[in-house]
Amino acid sequence: MAMTDTIRVVELASLDIPAAYAGWLLAAMGATVTRVGDLPAAGDDSLALAAASLAQGKTLVPRDSLEAVLESADVLLCDDREALVLAVGGLDVLIARYPRLVIGVHSIFGLDGPYADIPATALDAQALSGVAWALGEPDRAPLSIPAGILEHQGGAVLAAGTLAALTARERDGLGQVVDVALADVLASYVGGNSRFYIHHGMAWHRNGRRASSSGGAYPFAILPCADGEVCLCGRSRDEWNRLVTVMGNPAWAADPRYQSLRAMGRDYPDEVDALVKPWLAQHDMAELERLAIANNLIMSPVRSIADVIATPGFHADGFLHDQDVAGRKLTLPGLPFRATAARRDGERDLASGLLATDAPPASTGPANRPLAGMRVIDFGWVWSAPWVGTMLGELGAEVIKIEHGKRPDTLRLSGKIFRDGVLVEGSSTQMSPMYHQVNHGKLGVTLNAKEPRAVELIRELIATSDLVIENMSPGSLERSGLGYELFRSVNPRIVMLAMSAAGQFGVLAGMRAYAPTMSSFAGLEALVGYPDEAPIGALNVGLGDPNASVHGLLTALAALRRARATGEGCYIDLSQVEALAGTLRPQIVATQIKGEQPTPTGNRHPHIAPHGIYPASGEDRWLTLAAVNESAWCSLATMVGLASDKRFGDRASRLANVAELDAAMAAWTVTQERDDLVARLRAIGIAATPVLSIDEMWRDPHFSARGVKHPVDIPGYGTEEVFRGPWRFSRMAPVIDRRGPLPGEHNTQVFGGLLGLSDTTIAELSAAGVIA
Incomplete structure (x- = not known):
């Protein structure tokens, strides 16, 4: 196989979405992508039109051209194993013939494991992973996410996995198989989010338009307003106080009964709903959206797809664009991130060229740990950004998580910890299983970034790092005297990934959000429900966070490749709302060709019955x-x-x-x-x-056979299994070698061993509140 500069991708086309979306993502970032095979016959079929739209930016060739295009390919993407066997004889033949080729395969249950060879659809992945168990009314059938949405997310995982495998190839020149099972992808989602419930004494079960037990604190529900519905979410006292203030400080809010967020959320949420609903009924969705952005409320209208398509901010930043598909002019989503040389609005977007560079020079180090030697500085909190760092760490990067000891990651503050329904005595800030799921394998330090000396220490860390990750409100790091302009002045090769709710600039930049309000704004919540009924939503699952994580991981890997090739870093501005809206491509198409909002269809499929x-x-x-x-x-x-x-x-x-x-x-x-x-x-x-219920999912032989869980020891809690990144590689295994860090656990190792500070200096800085 010939050496190439830009990445050359071959997509063995099926009529499905995962490989097509993976190829589209890589093409949109500058890879040369050749689609082998015909486009689906679209007509008025929204799924087929969505799949056809993903041919944008690709060269189309007939199926008998496969072997010719593979001669110069770096990557082969496929989501139809039978087509692979028919075309070239299967994986063994490909590996022997093209040893440098990275082969990415997406399926429901993977290339091996107890269910690898059984018939399956995306619905089966939702059932096995526990997703369906958590969606719907408690006394009715479980629900699922509509067709095409999760397949997009599986495609994003496939694209990220192939870039990881290409990074490994830089070390030994050999390709490998990237095996992505949608069931594993969804189980990694559930393995994170369900811990927010079951390890804090709550059920993980269908609960209608409210998350189970309100996710532990009021509010966490979809409620009616004057002209539709709105999603309210809040986890902290400050968030509740802001909402009460905007409501005009009603007299009932001063009652001691309405002071405990946990009691309101778990024990009598309907009672509090009845007090909040009259205020909501006085406002329409547009007014509530404006109030939320102006007052930092965690609140969003449950928007239709037409609302999403009409969002001015999505057009202004170029996320939505017009495209001709099968003779139709459609408005469709583009990349949910922009890459720029500086953190300024209006900078030229470099995203389309992230993969259109010369190949990076060969690197040293173990090929089974392709990111070994890279250092990541992680300012992330809760789920989306920290999970990016954790997956990078599993592939060999050294990840240093920076917290403030007095304002730690919110996941440490979710309340008492339970195991098998029994309260575990000890420090909940150290034991939180969801924290360790999302942060395993990292080093942890504590710094007060408001102190100038802490800023200097961060500068020293940046000087020898490759990537910075954060998901704070736009401008938070800059207001602390940090930010990308400072970082690149210290290290021109640094890549920074900023994962805010709706981007760093523009009219939506002020949006504060958690996963359910992001998915409400993106249009997802209005799609999930029983046939011909009002939507139920998908509040228990929280798809927005892990979906943003995998899109963030993908662009970070692409930008790091560019930095290795050119010596130039960049600033990545990722909108989590856009990342989720982009996976609703079939529903965005359906709304335009039918002229109306897609109604909930329960668990039905447009092509298959039953x-x-x-x-x-x-x-x-x-x-x-x-x-x-x-x-x-x-x-x-x-x-x-x-x-x-x-x-x-x-x-x-x-x-x-x-x-x-x-x-x-x-x-x-x-x-x-x-x-x-x-x-x-x-x-x-x-x-x-x-x-499967969450308990059954944890025990199912598929996940053991696929090796997607690994035990770690959590102080005070004991052994707990955590889920790794959702892929299997034929020549490397993501490593989980320890739990997440305790607060400040690695201060001496990082500030002493890495930056060279003496024990005396570390003690003095700790006493001064710098290392704190």
Whole structure:
């Protein structure tokens, strides 16, 4: 295979989204991408149009050109293993023929493991991972995220994994297989977010339009306003006080009963809702959006996709743009980040050239730890930015997390810790399992950045670092005397990733948000619900944070590659809201071609029927079931006794009569034992998976076989399994070698061993409140 400068990617096309989105992301950042195979026949099919739109920026060639384009390729992307076997004979043949090739494969359950060879859809990944268990009404069927959205997120993981593998290739010249299973991606999400509940004594279960037990503190719910609905979220006393002030300090708010956020959220949230609703009813969604931005409230309207498309800020920063797709002019999302040489509004965007550089020089170090030798400074808090640093650390980077001892990461402050329902005595700031999930493997130091000497220490760390990560409100670091302009003056090669809610500049820059308000603003919450009913939303899952993490990781890896090749760093301004809105591409297309908001469809699929979550015998027992082709339907219809029912004779008829089909399937499945039925369905080629509770997910053999969890020892809590980044590499294994750091645990190691301060100086700076 010939050496190339810019990354050359071959995309073995299917009619699905993951590989197409991975290729689109890489093309949008400057890689040369060749799509092998035809575009899907689109018509008025929003999923097909969305997939076709992802051909933007790619060269299209016929399938018989595959071997010719592979001769000079660096990366092959695929989400159809059967097509890979038919085209070239399979992975073993590819590896032998092209030893430098990075081969990225996306599937539902991965290339190995107990379920690798069974039929499956994205619905099965949601069932196995615990996502479906947490969505919907508590006494009704579990719900799922609509088709196409999670497939985009799997594609982003695939793109990031291939860049990690290319970094490894710089060390030994060899490619490898990047194996991404959507079930693993979602389990890593759940493995983070569910800990916010189960380790603080709350259930992880469907709870309608409110997160389970309000996520531990009031508010955390979707409530009505004058012309629609609004999502309210708050975790701190300051956030609640700001909301009460904007509401006009009503007399009831001074009652001691409404002073404890945890009691309000867990014990009587409906009572507090009844007090808040009259104020909300006086305001429409637009007014509430303005109030939220002006007063730093964690509140967002539950917006329609049409609202999202019409967002002026999304057009002003170039995120939304017009594109011709299959003869239609559509408004579609672009990259959710900008890369610039300086942190200034209006700077030229470098994002489209991050991968269009000469190849970096060969580097030394172990290829199975491709980021060894890199240093990351992590100012992140809660989930989105810290998870980027953690995944980089698993690949070999040294990650130093900077906190203030008196204002630590919010994840340390979530309250009492429970294990198996029993209170664990000890310091909750040291034990929080979600903190260790999101921050394992890092070094931890404490600094008071308001002190000039602390700023100097940070400057010294930056001088020998490669990447800075933060997800604070725009301008927070600059107001502390830090920021990218200072960092690049110390180290021109430094890359900085800033992950704010809605970008650093523009009319939305003042937005304060947590995952549920971001997903409400991005349009996701209005899409999840039962057929022909008002939306339920997806508050328990918090997709906005981990989705932003993987998009942030992708652009950080691309920018680091550019820095190694050119010696020039850059400033990355990532909008978490845009990162999530960009995964709603099928729904953005559907809104434009149909002229109306996509209504909740429960667990139905636009192309497949039956496709749903159905009851089994017993309490709260459910399974997925999908007949993905006519052969599968014939086998299923015979088993169920529907083979002669003309209403379901072909796919078009089944889709037209899907409500009756769902009712017939549910009437049959409810008489069956769940796991036995799943086994029998799989045996005849039906995609079927039990909907696992969080406890069942933790024990499922798939996740053990895939090695996605590793034990760490948490002081005071004991051994706990944490999830790693959601991929498997054939020639390297992400490493989890320790828990997250305790507050200031590595002050001596970093300030003494790395910066050379004496024990006496460290003690003096600690006494002065600098190292604090």
